[in-house]
Amino acid sequence: MSRLFNYGDDVLLCEVGKERTYLVALEAGGRLHSSRGIVEHEDLVGSPPGSEVVTNIGARFLALRPRIGERMFKVRRRTQIVYPKDAGWLVIALDLRPGIRVLEMGTGSGAFTLLLGQFVGPEGRVYTFDRREEFLENAMYNVARAGMADRVEGRVLSAGEPFPVSDVDAAFLDLPEPWEAIEAARAALAPGAPLALIVPTAEQLKRAVETLEAEGFSRTEIVELFERRVLVRQREGVRPSERMVGFTAYLVGARAPA
């Protein structure tokens, strides 16, 4: 595969020195209308990632292939998405790897579905379920947009219903009442396979953990992660950022029984 941008590629355009970014799929005759001017898609074709492009009004944009963390933030959203700091912990907790089959309940906007798809790869399989058809349609649009339609299957299903899959290598639950899906997840998981879930309140956490124990799960671990950005400035020096996300969710990992 060529390293240079071509039509059909996704490009992340980042205004130099600013936070603003755009995700565009290069197409013949395409143009990005940004708040800082116009970029013609054809100006990007043939240039390498990491190049700069200049808009018609002189603003500079950096052109990059989107990383998965950036793609997650660019999905068309219907719901809150799993925050990248939490996503990394979950990837480790779920023991993701190429070729495995994983289950997700609570597709939402599909941002985490993309992450699962990236780590199981084209040989793997993501089975994702949501109670609401419109969420699922939107998520599958995002999946197709990321080129992962081949490895992701979505289906409408309510929490508590049995999953139409079995012997899966990992399961992730992102639901208002995750305990409702734990028994069904146990039935779908391979013996000893990892399950992870996220919940926002202490009461939900308690109920989820008690249900995990009642269903025979073991090695339960619960964490919360704080991420603080650090600033390095030429004149002002090194200092932590004043802004910080204080809380997103409690993260829970466990192992299925035999």
Place this chain on the structure above:
Amino acid sequence: MSRLFNYGDDVLLCEVGKERTYLVALEAGGRLHSSRGIVEHEDLVGSPPGSEVVTNIGARFLALRPRIGERMFKVRRRTQIVYPKDAGWLVIALDLRPGIRVLEMGTGSGAFTLLLGQFVGPEGRVYTFDRREEFLENAMYNVARAGMADRVEGRVLSAGEPFPVSDVDAAFLDLPEPWEAIEAARAALAPGAPLALIVPTAEQLKRAVETLEAEGFSRTEIVELFERRVLVRQREGVRPSERMVGFTAYLVGARAPA
């Protein structure tokens, strides 16, 4: 592949209700001598992950396939290892995925090498470098132990020397003076590809970030992560753990120039 344990498999034995775990490779006639009694390997063969086994003195152990996070903690160590909370962030920052080729400078004990190996998979490639031959030998032992010898190449190399690879998809630096390897990493990276590094002090952070900028890297982000465990107890209820790791390292991500 069978879901049941067989000779040759790695098994993580976890004493029920305790923190203590053992990683054993099942072999004919093998036995684990734990502080809580003996487990015969043959008692595990044929049973599914998630099963319990009882030692000769009546202690109960849970038998699981090790997850990558557990494997990282079980490497034979010569150096400090990358902490799992940080590992997850780095996996996302490096945009790991099946089949890619990644570079690591500062192999250390090889714990992060295993992580890289897991996410690039059997079709991918990890090129890992360390200045000290004895570290590299130990790390390659750990790599072979995890069944990843096919996808990992290790070589002795000092920080600052050119890397004998090019057009790699991602690079990770874990060095006392990471700025020494940034120019060489730039030369080895594909245009726009992600680089990540970790450093422990504010001064090192400043110097590393300044070198990244001087070498044309962009989209630099710096974070520190705090992980706090949460306890859910039947009688006492939900409360955060009193113990907490306050700091491991500053985590830095950036993108190579074109």
Place this chain on the structure above:
Amino acid sequence: MSRLFNYGDDVLLCEVGKERTYLVALEAGGRLHSSRGIVEHEDLVGSPPGSEVVTNIGARFLALRPRIGERMFKVRRRTQIVYPKDAGWLVIALDLRPGIRVLEMGTGSGAFTLLLGQFVGPEGRVYTFDRREEFLENAMYNVARAGMADRVEGRVLSAGEPFPVSDVDAAFLDLPEPWEAIEAARAALAPGAPLALIVPTAEQLKRAVETLEAEGFSRTEIVELFERRVLVRQREGVRPSERMVGFTAYLVGARAPA
């Protein structure tokens, strides 16, 4: 002293169920024009703190005597103020108590001056210094407003000049370059007395700490504090707040030499 509100008292008016508060000094014929209607001062006179008052358009306000933490947020500001979470740590580090004499360099808006004044009490003394006359004038306005003019003396002074006081019981430095004032603070402090300072960057921290050591200070301790609000909601339950202040300053405490 009567517990009921009277003319001359300061009252904190807090809209019920909202964040918005107003600090008013009750005076004959006075009225508060809030965004939620008008409160006549005379309606408050004779009622106890903790009472509710209703505006002409029906909005409910709670009337309280301002606590010191609330007063600090209500000063007329010319500069950033010391954040209350940090103020508490500093009060302990400076070992404040009734009747002592304390020195402050970097008066700023005078919010921390009020705190010092509260804890040393009417028998104590606060000597506060700032390089800029206009800051000092504003701060002394805030001091008078809080009824502490009797115990606070303000004077224009540049960092590095000797302080016109000696044998003080504690010293606090809030300066862009606090190391410039450390030698003078040592000369003004009683033997073994506590000094505290705050700095925003790692480089400044290093320089300040090195100067403290060079000047013979001991028992240096450096901390940063994170404060996270927690929400308790009837239906949603207990969960940490998503918003959090990630950083304000490094807090440093030390003890003067003999």
Place this chain on the structure above:
Amino acid sequence: MSRLFNYGDDVLLCEVGKERTYLVALEAGGRLHSSRGIVEHEDLVGSPPGSEVVTNIGARFLALRPRIGERMFKVRRRTQIVYPKDAGWLVIALDLRPGIRVLEMGTGSGAFTLLLGQFVGPEGRVYTFDRREEFLENAMYNVARAGMADRVEGRVLSAGEPFPVSDVDAAFLDLPEPWEAIEAARAALAPGAPLALIVPTAEQLKRAVETLEAEGFSRTEIVELFERRVLVRQREGVRPSERMVGFTAYLVGARAPA
């Protein structure tokens, strides 16, 4: 009062460059037997705070007057004490100042009682209550040891019983089940006066906050504080400490009704 040490004074002896400290009351003929040698009390008399003294085996100790935060750690303990980082927040929340009358329920070892005594001063009054006579006796020993017997009254009382005081300026509850004492605290508090309490679990927090609301308290705020030490080392530079206290308690502040 003389600035120099004299018999009867409390001295904090701190081994130079070490964490270990000793609190001693100077007395004629007294000697401290430390793990690093003997210090004769008479060697300290007449020297200023901040001086160094050398033991008979050559170890160096710094002699200081104890700050309140240091005194709190030196009480004879029967129970866990309020941690200094939390103490500072509580001092602000309770709006302590010279001359006021405050109530404490749950004396425990009396460490926080000392803090209250310091900030209300000799003109103020601390009424402290505990269900267990032996705790109270121990705490009153610590109070007398700190020279505050004149301003602290202790009495045995169970949570839920009415307090034998009224119109107090502030109340602090440190109890396993603080909601049991909230109604009685309301009856004892002056209108609009501040109350603070600490609780360790989410369930307790919820119940305490709901009881505060039911009893008419307002302006409830709940926080948790994290304190991280920072290290400044000549060669290694500036970096946060790896050790950190992850959690002590939820801190709650509120205002009594009229």
